[in-house]
Amino acid sequence: xxxxxxxxxxxxxxxxGQRITPxxxxxxxxxxAAEAPLGAQELLDAVALRDAGIGRxxxxxxxxxxxxxxxxxxxxxxxxxxxxxxxxxxxHHHHLVCQRCGRVEDLLEDEVALFxxxxxxxxxxxxxxxxxxxxxxxxxxx
Amino acid sequence: xxxxxxxxxxxxxxxxGQRITPxxxxxxxxxxAAEAPLGAQELLDAVALRDAGIGRxxxxxxxxxxxxxxxxxxxxxxxxxxxxxxxxxxxHHHHLVCQRCGRVEDLLEDEVALFxxxxxxxxxxxxxxxxxxxxxxxxxxx
DNA sequence: GCGCTTCTGATACCTGGTATCATCTGCTTC
DNA sequence: GAAGCAGATGATACCAGGTATCAGAAGCGC
Ligand SMILES: [Zn+2]
Ligand SMILES: [Zn+2]
Ligand SMILES: [Zn+2]
Ligand SMILES: [Zn+2]
Numbered sequence: 001x002x003x004x005x006x007x008x009x010x011x012x013x014x015x016x017g018q019r020i021t022p023x024x025x026x027x028x029x030x031x032x033a034a035e036a037p038l039g040a041q042e043l044l045d046a047v048a049l050r051d052a053g054i055g056r057x058x059x060x061x062x063x064x065x066x067x068x069x070x071x072x073x074x075x076x077x078x079x080x081x082x083x084x085x086x087x088x089x090x091x092h093h094h095h096l097v098c099q100r101c102g103r104v105e106d107l108l109e110d111e112v113a114l115f116x117x118x119x120x121x122x123x124x125x126x127x128x129x130x131x132x133x134x135x136x137x138x139x140x141x142x
Numbered sequence: 143x144x145x146x147x148x149x150x151x152x153x154x155x156x157x158x159g160q161r162i163t164p165x166x167x168x169x170x171x172x173x174x175a176a177e178a179p180l181g182a183q184e185l186l187d188a189v190a191l192r193d194a195g196i197g198r199x200x201x202x203x204x205x206x207x208x209x210x211x212x213x214x215x216x217x218x219x220x221x222x223x224x225x226x227x228x229x230x231x232x233x234h235h236h237h238l239v240c241q242r243c244g245r246v247e248d249l250l251e252d253e254v255a256l257f258x259x260x261x262x263x264x265x266x267x268x269x270x271x272x273x274x275x276x277x278x279x280x281x282x283x284x
Numbered sequence: 285g286c287g288c289t290t291c292t293g294a295t296a297c298c299t300g301g302t303a304t305c306a307t308c309t310g311c312t313t314c
Numbered sequence: 315g316a317a318g319c320a321g322a323t324g325a326t327a328c329c330a331g332g333t334a335t336c337a338g339a340a341g342c343g344c
Pocket of ligand 1 (some may be wrong): 088093094095105106
């Protein structure tokens with residue numbers, strides 16, 4: 001099989017008990033090569049460009065599989081529906097996105113945990129889900 | 143006109159330069175009476191229950207108007223598309239939602255600003271948009 | 285290679301939301 | 315209180331993102 005995704009991504013897919021198929025390999029490869037989170041339509045287009053035979057449903061199913069495997073995260077963005085991002089690190093974490101160049105940085109989860117803990121304390125809540133969508137302009141785009 | 147929304151909500155709509163119509167009054171009233179954020183379908187149903195003549199487009203347009211007027215906020219929720227919430231305070235702020243009873247509390251914006259400022263400093267970003275989606279269980283539902 | 289299990293593509297469908305446009309109505313002015 | 319106009323409404327069609335179904339195809343462990 002012609003490999004499109006990196007070996008590490010392929011092994012993360014396998015580790016989640018999922019099969020490597022040419023479709024998954026290609027879709028993961030497209031996401032891995034992207035500089036910024038890809039929106040649904042962007043991803044569909046980019047995939048169709050490389051193999052027009054891949055069905056719409058397969059793309060969305062693969063996205064779901066990759067999210068389940070912790071390889072891909074959906075990042076909400078202000079205004080639109082957000083995009084999909086292939087992160088080198090597995091597990092739940094949060095992102096800071098540059099609105100101009102699309103550059104993405106992972107937040108320091110310690111800092112996030114500190115904030116969430118403080119909110120939980122102040123409000124007497126058990127917080128078991130935090131979605132953070134931070135965006136702005138990076139040092140280069142300011 | 144039979145008033146459904148409170149006088150304060152009506153005056154906030156007027157203050158934003160928008161007209162009071164029976165439809166807006168009713169939709170705002172439904173949101174004002176809700177205990178928890180209403181999803182799109184829930185709102186459509188609740189509105190249709192009170193006046194079946196109100197069109198789908200009007201409901202969504204009114205939601206947009208109320209958001210523009212700062213009267214309603216869209217709150218993202220884990221899993222689904224989130225819901226619409228009529229807040230007593232205008233302006234951009236964030237929410238903490240109980241997943242069980244739907245209870246909503248406003249976050250202390252000072253605390254949010256502190257966190258966002260720390261992230262901005264650490265990453266060298268200008269952060270100009272922060273969407274926070276915190277949810278968990280309140281003291282009563284724990 | 286074999287076979288089980290999973291995956292795929294086509295298609296139809298669903299939800300949330302927007303565009304269009306002819307008609308109607310809240311609000312201001314007189 | 316009536317007139318007139320900007321702005322709102324409802325019907326309808328449309329769009330994007332995403333899911334359900336199902337017959338057929340193909341990955342992987344043996
Ligand atoms: Zn990441
Ligand atoms: Zn940038
Ligand atoms: Zn609020
Ligand atoms: Zn609760």
